[in-house]
Amino acid sequence: xxxxxxxxENLTMKFGGLLAIDDLTFSANKDQITSIxxxxxxxxxxxxxxxxxxxxxxxxxMYLNKENERLNLRKFSDFRIAQNAxxxxxxxxxxxxxxxxxxxxxxxxxxxxxxxASGFTLLGLFNSPSxxxxxxxxxEISKYWLDIIGLTKRADDDAGDLPYGDQRKxxxxxxxxxxxxxxxxxxxxxxxxxxxxxxxxxxxxxxxNEKKTGILLIEHDMSVVMEISDHVVVLNYGKxxxxxTSQETKKSTEVIEAxxxxxx
Amino acid sequence: xxxxxxxxxxxxxxxxxxxxxxxxxPIVGLRTVAxxxxxxxxxxxxxxxxxxxxxxxxxxLINLYVFKRDQKLGNQSTIGKSIGNFLDTxxxxxxxxxxxxxxxxxxxxFTDRYLMDIAIMMLTYIMLGWGLNIVIGLAGLLxxxxxxxxxxxxxxxxxxxxxxxxxxxxxxPLAGIFAAMFGVLLGFPxxxxxxxxxxxxxxxxxxxxxxxLLNWYELTKGPDGLTGIPRPSFFGxxxxxxxxxxEQTFHTFFGLEYNPMQRIIFLYYLILVLAxxxxxxxxxxxxxxxxxxxxxxREDEIACKSLGVNPRNTKLTAFAIGAMFGGFAGSFFATRQxxxxxxxFTFIESAIIVAIVVLGGMGSQTGVVLSTVFLIGLIExxxxxxxxxxxxxxxxxxxxxxxxxxxxxxxxxxTIILNNKD
Numbered sequence: 167x168x169x170x171x172x173x174x175e176n177l178t179m180k181f182g183g184l185l186a187i188d189d190l191t192f193s194a195n196k197d198q199i200t201s202i203x204x205x206x207x208x209x210x211x212x213x214x215x216x217x218x219x220x221x222x223x224x225x226x227x228m229y230l231n232k233e234n235e236r237l238n239l240r241k242f243s244d245f246r247i248a249q250n251a252x253x254x255x256x257x258x259x260x261x262x263x264x265x266x267x268x269x270x271x272x273x274x275x276x277x278x279x280x281x282x283a284s285g286f287t288l289l290g291l292f293n294s295p296s297x298x299x300x301x302x303x304x305x306e307i308s309k310y311w312l313d314i315i316g317l318t319k320r321a322d323d324d325a326g327d328l329p330y331g332d333q334r335k336x337x338x339x340x341x342x343x344x345x346x347x348x349x350x351x352x353x354x355x356x357x358x359x360x361x362x363x364x365x366x367x368x369x370x371x372x373x374x375n376e377k378k379t380g381i382l383l384i385e386h387d388m389s390v391v392m393e394i395s396d397h398v399v400v401l402n403y404g405k406x407x408x409x410x411t412s413q414e415t416k417k418s419t420e421v422i423e424a425x426x427x428x429x430x
Numbered sequence: 431x432x433x434x435x436x437x438x439x440x441x442x443x444x445x446x447x448x449x450x451x452x453x454x455x456p457i458v459g460l461r462t463v464a465x466x467x468x469x470x471x472x473x474x475x476x477x478x479x480x481x482x483x484x485x486x487x488x489x490x491l492i493n494l495y496v497f498k499r500d501q502k503l504g505n506q507s508t509i510g511k512s513i514g515n516f517l518d519t520x521x522x523x524x525x526x527x528x529x530x531x532x533x534x535x536x537x538x539x540f541t542d543r544y545l546m547d548i549a550i551m552m553l554t555y556i557m558l559g560w561g562l563n564i565v566i567g568l569a570g571l572l573x574x575x576x577x578x579x580x581x582x583x584x585x586x587x588x589x590x591x592x593x594x595x596x597x598x599x600x601x602x603p604l605a606g607i608f609a610a611m612f613g614v615l616l617g618f619p620x621x622x623x624x625x626x627x628x629x630x631x632x633x634x635x636x637x638x639x640x641x642x643l644l645n646w647y648e649l650t651k652g653p654d655g656l657t658g659i660p661r662p663s664f665f666g667x668x669x670x671x672x673x674x675x676x677e678q679t680f681h682t683f684f685g686l687e688y689n690p691m692q693r694i695i696f697l698y699y700l701i702l703v704l705a706x707x708x709x710x711x712x713x714x715x716x717x718x719x720x721x722x723x724x725x726x727x728r729e730d731e732i733a734c735k736s737l738g739v740n741p742r743n744t745k746l747t748a749f750a751i752g753a754m755f756g757g758f759a760g761s762f763f764a765t766r767q768x769x770x771x772x773x774x775f776t777f778i779e780s781a782i783i784v785a786i787v788v789l790g791g792m793g794s795q796t797g798v799v800l801s802t803v804f805l806i807g808l809i810e811x812x813x814x815x816x817x818x819x820x821x822x823x824x825x826x827x828x829x830x831x832x833x834x835x836x837x838x839x840x841x842x843x844x845t846i847i848l849n850n851k852d
Contacts, residue, residue: 218736219735220732220735244735245734245735245736245737245738245739245740245741246738247738248735248736248737248738249738249740250738254736254737255736256736257732257733257736261730261732261733261736262729262730262733263725263726263729263730263733264729265725265729265842266722266725266726266729266844267844267846269844269846269847269848270722270725270726270844270845270846273719273722273846274722274723274726274734274737274739275737277719277722277723277726277737277738277739278738278739280719281719281720281723284718284719284720287715287718287719287720287747290718290719290720291711291714291715291718301846305846305848308848309848312848318848318849319849321848321849322844322847322848322849340737341736341737343737344737344738
């Protein structure tokens, strides 16, 4: 099989007369961090929304290559993308369950697995041993991730009470709880200070290297993008204007023009 | 400072008097009387002046003695806060003592028929509150038509019992299943709706069911209602003063004197058990994946989708299970009254149940009990004042909202704990 994890071909998204994504083709490799950058309004989040089933793309195809199958992402509608295709995402404005505890947030992410184990609630009502065991396992997984981001001590506090940086990290590890093949992060470094973004870089590299999960990243913070991405896709007005490694991107004249404008 | 404050208080109380005049002037002051077959307006200014004076002076006194010097808003609700803290920390103890009290209640010396009837009514409302708490408190779906499921439960129980002669214990689960089916029926069209829009559609659904019951004369006897619904029996032993030839009844079987209170006490325990089952079920299901998914759905539906939680199934189960308990309560209502008509299932019932859940603190089981006792109790205490009792009802709601804006018991305990600190 090829080493491509995600193949996006000729993706087009129209909102009425507005062409948000125009014939976009790119791919993301396995075990790599692929960044999508571009000025505001370039259509980055729209790409995510198409990939994760929140929008139905007007045209084009999106394929996710697992070990031995090739999934057409267009065939999955909203929640099934996470449940069956294994594409997880986070949001530009953090979407935790603020009035539920940190641990509960992690448990909701393992809902489908636990729902099966609870025999659609019937077995769970009577505390069947198999369900209790599965629930323990789910707690172990939650604890594993909370240890990594250093939130184990606050596991029983409301997620909404966490500091902003911790909420960002929690949202990422919560998405990891569904065991995704591809993790889509929408501006995870927005609003973080220098130290927090350094922590974030570490976490993302850990996910990439240890968990072998491909990461698709939208980011404005160039310190994050340049430091950890293996591959950069630059969008402007819904079109891909450049694709290459971070070093190549820095030097590209098209990219500089898109961000800073041309003098004419 | 002090002088300014006095000046402010005088001004404030005069303004209050003005508002009172504007409100009570037309309402109380002008009365139409029929004299010689024509309507004339008869002013009653004395009583208006009296009311206005009471309002103005009362406001002045409140200004002087309650608000006092420091006018910080936070200080006003210290009493509310301390009551709240007490309730929040002692929730479990309150719950246990309430259960013990309700078990021995029928045998307390001061308990009479009237108190028993009120207690049964309160327990019915508590059960409905607990059922609706699943839909509103946990899943966050504002359902203003809950009484529809109560009605479906009551009517399906009544129809099964009248036409097929099945016993209470067969009709009860059937009524629950029927109500749950109607819950799903309501759930499907409103899957995409949220907040205000959901509330409007559920309200309409409640009215539709009532109007259906009113007009489907062949089945429901319309406004005449269904009569002769069989009374419940104690596992086959009926409560009758004069048993038929060779028939075992409750009092002959246990060798007791016949007393109409026996049936009332049985009904009381029946609804107590039904309500406690509702409660235990909710407490348990909150800790299961489905319960957690309900709460997650209340918090953020989009995040739920991104984690692979199926919002359709999750919402429908919430509607169905909430409706099922409404149906159980409905069948109890039918067997207790022995007569039901669409008049018992008006919108005001839904509104009261929603008020109970919201004022109790969304999602709080003990809160539902407290607010039921408070609200229904007040309505009963003020029954002699006839229509003025609704003022007491409204006043109670206002008080709760001032002192406990998020409901009587607002704190939420996590459903699962990682670090056992205490």
